[in-house]
Amino acid sequence: MSTQDLTTLTENKKNAEALVTAANRGTLKLLVHSREIAQLKELAAKGHVTVGGSAVIPPKALLQTLVELLRFNSLTLMSLFRPGGSRHTKGKAIDISEYGGFKIDMRSPSAAAAESAINCVSKILENLPIGKYYLGLPRPRGGSARDPANDVFLPVGPETPLRISPKRNYVEDIKLVKEKARQAIQGALARNPKPRILCLYPDSADHLHLDILT
């Protein structure tokens, strides 16, 4: 095993232990508690985790990002590792449904739900550590539904592809985001220049998908 792998395992163990402590304390809330707590405990013991029968060594940035975000606010995680062959299987992405008391839930669109989602996303951006990220932004209704009248972040019309960055780069993507959310995102990133956001895309109704690139 290379020195780099050993460093990753050691860092993962340390960070997973901190996350188990945060989960016990209640600052880290886990929506699928039994699955995620088992994953964190396995990581704390071994530095790697079994997902769908295979051993996965997540990049150390994954757990590190969560530890850093939890230094400032409580956080609700929808899923840490899940089988299915996505970046969530490899530990390269996380879904956050609440941060600092602000929830993302636009399944039934309302002004209050929009405001809470905007606050949640900007709070996360304000506290993200150094790194490169893709953001899967919330959108009303989620699933296969589209509700352009209630879009808050990226506009999603009948033909708009989901989970694909419209312009393939942040500088152009952000111009498409609706004004209130755009100002909040730009403001948060002006206050915290550490994260580099590479692109934005429309994702689901009830979380921010944070893709962590290494």
Ligand SMILES: [Zn+2]
């Ligand atoms: Zn996701």
